[in-house]
Amino acid sequence: MPFGSLLKKKKTKDSPSGQGVTSPTSPTKETSSTSSPLSSKQSGPPQSTTTAATSASSALTSTNGPVETKAESTPTPATIATPTEATATPTPIMEKVVPRQTKGKYTLTDFNFERTLGTGSFGRVHLVQSKHNQRYYAVKVLKKQQVVKMKQIEHTNDERRMLQRVKHPFLITLWGTFQDAKNLYMVMDFIEGGELFSLLRKSQRFPNPVAKFYAAEVTLALEYLHAQNIIYRDLKPENLLLDRHGHIKITDFGFAKDVVDITWTLCGTPDYLAPEVVSSKGYNKSVDWWSLGILIFEMLCGFTPFWDGGSPVKIYENILKSKVKYPPYIHHDAQDLLVQLITPDLTKRLGNLHGGPADVKNHAWFAEVTWERLLKKDIDAPYVPPVKGGQGDASQFDKYPEETEEYGKKGDDP
Numbered sequence: 434m435p436f437g438s439l440l441k442k443k444k445t446k447d448s449p450s451g452q453g454v455t456s457p458t459s460p461t462k463e464t465s466s467t468s469s470p471l472s473s474k475q476s477g478p479p480q481s482t483t484t485a486a487t488s489a490s491s492a493l494t495s496t497n498g499p500v501e502t503k504a505e506s507t508p509t510p511a512t513i514a515t516p517t518e519a520t521a522t523p524t525p526i527m528e529k530v531v532p533r534q535t536k537g538k539y540t541l542t543d544f545n546f547e548r549t550l551g552t553g554s555f556g557r558v559h560l561v562q563s564k565h566n567q568r569y570y571a572v573k574v575l576k577k578q579q580v581v582k583m584k585q586i587e588h589t590n591d592e593r594r595m596l597q598r599v600k601h602p603f604l605i606t607l608w609g610t611f612q613d614a615k616n617l618y619m620v621m622d623f624i625e626g627g628e629l630f631s632l633l634r635k636s637q638r639f640p641n642p643v644a645k646f647y648a649a650e651v652t653l654a655l656e657y658l659h660a661q662n663i664i665y666r667d668l669k670p671e672n673l674l675l676d677r678h679g680h681i682k683i684t685d686f687g688f689a690k691d692v693v694d695i696t697w698t699l700c701g702t703p704d705y706l707a708p709e710v711v712s713s714k715g716y717n718k719s720v721d722w723w724s725l726g727i728l729i730f731e732m733l734c735g736f737t738p739f740w741d742g743g744s745p746v747k748i749y750e751n752i753l754k755s756k757v758k759y760p761p762y763i764h765h766d767a768q769d770l771l772v773q774l775i776t777p778d779l780t781k782r783l784g785n786l787h788g789g790p791a792d793v794k795n796h797a798w799f800a801e802v803t804w805e806r807l808l809k810k811d812i813d814a815p816y817v818p819p820v821k822g823g824q825g826d827a828s829q830f831d832k833y834p835e836e837t838e839e840y841g842k843k844g845d846d847p
């Protein structure tokens with residue numbers, strides 16, 4: 434059963450359960466599919482997620498009152514958002530790309546560093562509290578030495594540049610950056626609801642309408658990024674956070690790239706790589722539509738289509754063969770969309786065709802989605818994370834061993 438082994442994709446973490454999916458205060462344990470918050474629709478325990486998942490079947494066209502959305506706050510004022518600019522498929526709040534401007538510079542002393550929320554290849558992400566406005570933020574700390582060693586200087590600079598440029602309801606907001614001799618720091622909004630990855634592992638797989646809701650929000654984010662000529666290149670459940678209302682926020686722009694035409698770099702996560710990336714051909718935005726297909730498949734099935742227990746090399750071989758076995762429980766429309774996304778033939782891959790992202794949005798699987806309302810977060814999310822504490826409640830995140838090295842130390846700058 435491939436499901437369990439997919440946890441390998443997660444970076445080392447010290448989960449209390451040792452399974453990497455249960456958050457310290459979450460009452461939900463990873464026991465069986467029937468205990469899942471989202472699949473509990475069938476078995477019926479009274480959880481907020483049950484109602485939400487059930488309502489999701491109609492939620493995408495919901496005409497209920499608008500969901501209360503969190504006002505995003507800045508550590509120091511001055512965000513610039515400018516009006517709509519036309520793109521291939523205009524949506525109401527496409528914003529023109531203007532670099533976000535922050536007043537003054539941040540330093541380490543502006544924040545109290547609290548627990549680790551997650552770890553990555555080059556460092557970790559901390560919950561921090563601003564000493565000035567007492568609000569909570571997430572600060573990504575990248576060890577310069579690690580960035581240099583792994584030859585990721587350019588990607589790290591790209592991440593900062595891309596994040597400074599983008600502004601969209603389903604993309605993380607970067608408020609500013611600073612550095613000391615040893616580390617780079619990126620100040621972002623703290624997204625309280627945890628990773629979609631954790632929810633998916635607890636649920637094993639999502640019911641069709643739930644997967645559709647998340648896929649639709651991701652589709653809008655990709656449409657926006659591509660309209661800015663940004664390829665995201667690292668779509669996977671670990672990089673999708675849920676805000677406290679259950680809406681998606683895409684984080685980790687470590688591989689995002691500003692590309693007008695084609696690029697060649699091999700980067701991303703093995704299970705999610707498109708065949709044109711694996712075979713070192715030049716590639717373009719089409720890779721994100723392939724990855725969207727893998728993401729939808731993983732949400733619906735609980736495992737990725739080309740995983741088969743082997744090494745990344747085995748995964749790459751499978752990707753190049755591109756033969757997908759669709760389990761019988763996948764909805765007919767979903768399968769039809771997946772077949773058109775997970776295709777090595779770039780002249781057939783939806784999203785990459787003449788109609789662009791509109792081809793994906795107009796597919797039958799998304800038929801009931803009212804895209805304008807979705808973009809305004811005007812549609813109830815299928816699952817509302819149980820963030821009961823105040824703004825700094827990190828209970829939805831797994832626990833990690835904390836950093837032992839003090840930040841802000843002087844020394845040689847790598």
Ligand SMILES: Nc1ncnc2c1ncn2[C@@H]1O[C@H](COP(=O)(O)OP(=O)(O)OP(=O)(O)O)[C@@H](O)[C@H]1O
Nearest residue numbers: 550551552553554555558571621622623624684685
């Ligand atoms: N803004 C945020 N709010 C809350 N948690 C966050 C935020 N950003 C990141 N995290 C947590 O930290 C984890 C690591 O962040 P991120 O993926 O950006 O690091 P990374 O070093 O780029 O990782 P990778 O090696 O996968 O590229 C995320 O999976 C998430 O759990």
